[in-house]
Amino acid sequence: MWFVGCGNMGGAILQAWLDNGLDAAKVTIIKPHASQLPGGLQSQPDYPEGATPDLVMLAMKPYQLDDVAAKLAPLVGDNSHIVSVLAGTEIDILRAAFPKAGKIVRLMPNMAVTVAKSPMILISEADDVNLKDQMNHLFSPLGQPEWLENEGQMHIATALSGSGPAFLFRFIDALAVSAAELGMDKDQAARLALAMVDGAATLASRSAVSPGELANQVASPNGVTRKGLDVLDADGRVNALLHDVLKAAMERNREMAEEAKA
Ligand SMILES: NC(=O)C1=CN([C@@H]2O[C@H](COP(=O)(O)OP(=O)(O)OC[C@H]3O[C@@H](n4cnc5c(N)ncnc54)[C@H](O)[C@@H]3O)[C@@H](O)[C@H]2O)C=CC1
Ligand SMILES: O=C(O)[C@@H]1CCC=N1
Known part of the structure; x- marks a missing residue:
């Protein structure tokens, strides 16, 4: 899996997964500057060549999407699902940024992932039972998954639970x-x-x-x-x-x- 950006929120999610048994060797972190990262992991400024991830966690700031997509979009095909925690960045925008990617999922977590008590608010672009199962499996160790029925609800859900x-x-x-x-x-x-x-x-x-x-x-x-x-x-x-x-x-x-x- 790739983490694109790994600050307060991405780092908290990664730490929670590592605490839960995720193998650090399976994680690649891409961000511009080196810093202290969970699990003693090192980030890299460039995307790996040749490899494609099953999952990309987008955890940089929303306004960095265009910069990220310019380099990342050509690397992701339909086997790479994208999970974005970017506030206010809607599925249509993410799909336009990553036209060839697998499924696109928005997640609104909060910092309580660290104690496995964050509501994990989710919405995906298609009502896909397998994808939901996969996401529930991935995120339930960090808190209770809560699927939204329509994306418009993400505005208030972000205010209530993310903020x-x-x-x-x-x-x-x-x-x-x-x-x-x-x-x-x-x-x-x-x-x-x-x-x-x-x-x-x-x-x-x-x-x-x-x-x-x-x-x-x-x-x-x-x-x-x-x-x-x-x-x-x-x-x-x-x-x-x-x-x-x-x-x-x-x-x-x-x-x-x-x-x-x-
Ligand atoms: N902090 C929180 O409680 C929550 C944050 N979010 C979302 O999480 C995202 C990240 O927020 P924070 O972790 O608070 O910010 P942060 O500033 O702590 O982390 C941002 C990360 O992105 C990296 N970055 C900067 N430019 C980049 C680039 N061009 N490519 C790849 N990585 C880059 C930075 O090095 C850093 O690791 C935002 O989109 C925010 O909306 C969502 C829910 C809660
Ligand atoms: O303040 C923000 O924009 C992000 C979204 C929810 C929590 N932090």
Whole structure:
């Protein structure tokens, strides 16, 4: 398999596969500059001559597609499937860039592949059961595969699940900063905010009841939690905030799709 680009996201996917038993000898990484890579692998600036990969993972930045395709497209035939994690880069654009490649699949992972807990959001250009099985087999060790029915859903899926960890990391920091401002030791606040979110997320994911119901279970009538929830809920504040956050991210994804077509 070839990785084209191997930074934060590609590197996390590769590391997760290596942790899961992938033979590093089967991986070739193509990127312009040498850097520290998972499994002690070395990247190379040029594509291998003569060999064709079963799978190409596109993991560079979306705006680098044209540069990459100029060299890669002549090397891939119908035995080489392409999986792209490029945000906002639609299947039609990928197909136009790699006209002779095998199947084209878009994947929207997130950084939690490292802990095998990333939703693995997928869509392919054809409804092909064998391809789906193959992709599920490949990606399920990194998280739960979740197939989209139409590509238009990728905009919001990217905002929610691809970008989502960043939003949650901000929320954790904001909790810690606020607790410190209200009198807690800074390091202890950071530790507790993180441990609380970890425990609460695990509880919610294992619970038979919804997060909304769990919130009610925490909040005693006229107790401490209710006062805090009232602040979050006043005028639909938290819903409105997260709506705006997701909308801004989703609209940037749409915009990137338009830029890729221009
Ligand atoms: N960071 C994240 O959490 C997520 C990122 N993505 C997508 O993953 C892709 C990569 O993002 P990051 O890993 O965050 O960026 P990054 O900047 O960490 O990695 C980009 C990689 O591409 C390489 N590269 C640069 N020019 C190249 C070229 N011409 N040919 C081959 N490789 C080249 C760089 O050396 C680097 O290894 C983007 O398309 C992004 O939309 C998708 C989901 C989540
Ligand atoms: O911020 C980005 O563009 C990429 C897509 C989802 C997460 N990172």
